[in-house]
Amino acid sequence: MSRELKTGIIAIVIIALFIWGYNFLKGQNLFDTSSRNFKVEYSNIAGLTESSLVTINGLKVGKVTNIEFNRAEGKRGHLIVSFVIEKDIQFSKKSVVKIYSPSPLGGSNLAIIPEYEGEEAISGDVLKGEVETSLFTSIGERLDPIQTKLEDIMVSADSLFNNVNNILDTNTQNSLKNSVQSLEFTLAEVKKTMLSINGILDTSSSDLKESIKNTKVITENFAKVSDTLANVNIGGIISKTEMTLDKANSILEGVKSGEGTLGKLITDEELYNNMSSATKELEYLLREMKLHPKRFVHFSLFGKKAKPYTPSSEELEEANK
Incomplete structure (x- = not known):
């Protein structure tokens, strides 16, 4: 086998191994037919x-x-x-x-x-x-509208603070400081007043206790009186009073109509005139007995007869009047 052929075979094997390794690293197995x-x-x-x-x-x-x-x-x-x-x-x-x-x-x-x-x-x-x-995606989706609202609130708050800064100029700040000082002074005076009231209450607490005790006694007595009144037969008393008033009314009606001695005395004008004349005669008789007792009584130790009374001319004049 020539050197060139061997070199070609080795190169083909290296290329094949490179392709297989590359695909294997990518997760593909070229020799796995079931993939x-x-x-x-x-x-x-x-x-x-x-x-x-x-x-x-x-x-x-x-x-x-x-x-x-x-x-x-x-x-x-x-x-x-x-x-x-x-x-x-x-x-x-x-x-x-x-x-x-x-x-x-x-x-x-x-x-x-x-x-x-x-x-x-x-x-x-x-x-x-x-x-x-995912969890973070869900949180983000829910936070997006909240973020939008917060941004709107921050813009509104910024505008509000700008307006407040414009309102709170130097004069307004000084007025607020004076108002706070006045409020502190008022609170101090109120505190003093409360301390004075507490002192008065402490000194008068014994009197208040005594008054409460007396009030309790009065209430108990009133309860007893109420029980007594509740047990009294008020209806019977009222009935007897009505009967008494009816009898008094009937007596007064009889007197008014001339019944009885008192009625006749009150309503009979002739009887009244006779009684008035008799009263005058009696008064005149008593006055004569006081002024001329000899005309009515004779007293003698030696039994002399009484001389007949001869009125004087003045008495005769007075009698004829």
Whole structure:
């Protein structure tokens, strides 16, 4: 064998080993005839790289072999991910290939969500792709509207503080300082007043206690009086009072109508006139007996006869009046 032939054979072997090693590093085994190649399209691969793992139900079944841009019209910017499955597992074309992140600090991998109904997937098929929402992506999606609202609030707060700064000029600041000083003085006076009130309350606490005690005694006495009044037969008393008043009314009606001595005395005008005349005559008689007792009484130790009384001219005049 010539030297040139040996050199050519060695070169072909080296090239073959290089091609096999390159594909092996990419996750493709050229000597494994059971391997199958699939493709899936994504608008965002979320950190997926070549040689990332492909799993089914958590089991490693292959690797990502290539990631390239889709150059078709209307699909520009989308990414086509090629991967190889080394395990002999069958699933349908309805299966979904989802990008997921096993840990917050690790890279992304592919997980095949297998479906077994429908047409079986074969090497070269394009499967449906999805991207699983990670913890940080979910937090970011929820924080985006909050961030927008916070930005609006910060703008409003900045405008508010600018307006406050414009309002709080030197004169306003001095007025506020004076108001605060006045408020401090007022609070000090209120404190003094409260101390004085506390002193008054302390000195009068004994009087208050005595007043409360007296009030308690009065309340107890009032309760006793109330019990006594409650036990008294007020209805009977009222009935007797009404009977007494009825009798008094009947007596007064009789007096008014002239019944009985008192009624006749009050209503009989002639009787009243006679009694008045008799009273005058009696008064005149008593006055005569006082002024001229000899006209009515005669007293003699020696038995002399009484001389007949001869009235004087004055008495006669007075009698004729």
